Amino acid sequence: MTDGAALPEFVRLVSHPLRWQLIAELARSDLRVRELVAIVDEPQNLVSYHLRLLRDGGLVSARRSSFDARDSYYHLDLERCAIALADVGVALHPALRMAPVPSAPMRRSGRVSVLFVCSGNSARSPIAEALLRRHAGNRVHVSSAGTRPKDRIHPHAVRVLREQYDIDIEAQAPRPLDSTRSRRFDRVVTLCDKAREALPDGEYWPRAHWSIADPAAGDESRSSYSRYLSAAAEIDTRVRQLLPSLSTEKED
Numbered sequence: 396m397t398d399g400a401a402l403p404e405f406v407r408l409v410s411h412p413l414r415w416q417l418i419a420e421l422a423r424s425d426l427r428v429r430e431l432v433a434i435v436d437e438p439q440n441l442v443s444y445h446l447r448l449l450r451d452g453g454l455v456s457a458r459r460s461s462f463d464a465r466d467s468y469y470h471l472d473l474e475r476c477a478i479a480l481a482d483v484g485v486a487l488h489p490a491l492r493m494a495p496v497p498s499a500p501m502r503r504s505g506r507v508s509v510l511f512v513c514s515g516n517s518a519r520s521p522i523a524e525a526l527l528r529r530h531a532g533n534r535v536h537v538s539s540a541g542t543r544p545k546d547r548i549h550p551h552a553v554r555v556l557r558e559q560y561d562i563d564i565e566a567q568a569p570r571p572l573d574s575t576r577s578r579r580f581d582r583v584v585t586l587c588d589k590a591r592e593a594l595p596d597g598e599y600w601p602r603a604h605w606s607i608a609d610p611a612a613g614d615e616s617r618s619s620y621s622r623y624l625s626a627a628a629e630i631d632t633r634v635r636q637l638l639p640s641l642s643t644e645k646e647d
Contacts, residue, residue: 468606516541
């Protein structure tokens with residue numbers, strides 16, 4: 396085999412049936428090993444082995460759970476996958492160079508309803524709410540709530556949205572999760588591991604989980620604002636990746 400015909404690393408990684416199944420599940424939600432084991436119905440040592448290969452290949456990362464540090468959540472890097480897919484096309488033929496695809500318009504009647512949940516509803520979930528509203532406009536009805544809401548939105552969350560995204564949520568107050576029980580949502584997204592565990596069984600479906608590090612964790616030094624910048628950037632990436640899937644909600 397010549398160098399020009401060598402199998403691209405991305406193709407080698409995702410062509411294995413079990414690895415493809417794992418990344419397909421992680422494309423929908425961050426998950427723990429035991430959850431992936433139950434979904435794919437394979438031994439844990441085999442699932443862990445293939446997750447390690449995906450991590451070594453840079454497609455999957457892991458973050459310790461803030462609910463139970465003995466657990467880790469696995470996350471698929473969709474942007475890296477997109478870059479790798481584009482590179483595979485070019486490697487096959489220059490005519491297959493991929494161009495960015497514009498966001499599809501909502502084709503269903505009515506607006507999709509999305510709820511973001513974290514523990515305090517003071518940073519991660521209101522940031523996600525504000526960013527989805529900005530990106531989707533009136534195509535999506537979006538709310539946020541907390542399982543144990545704080546007294547106010549964290550000043551750093553207000554600041555990062557104002558300075559980085561030109562969004563003002565200073566007048567907004569945290570909302571309790573109980574206030575949403577009478578409403579129906581097309582998508583519920585938890586952004587902290589503790590909130591995911593606190594959601595009542597049988598309620599708030601369909602769910603997805605984004606294991607976002609708590610920017611309020613640690614001391615309140617001058618460096619703490621940088622944690623909010625990082626959290627907002629990660630949330631913004633995930634919100635933009637969420638939009639295409641919302642455009643097909645309930646079209647079946």
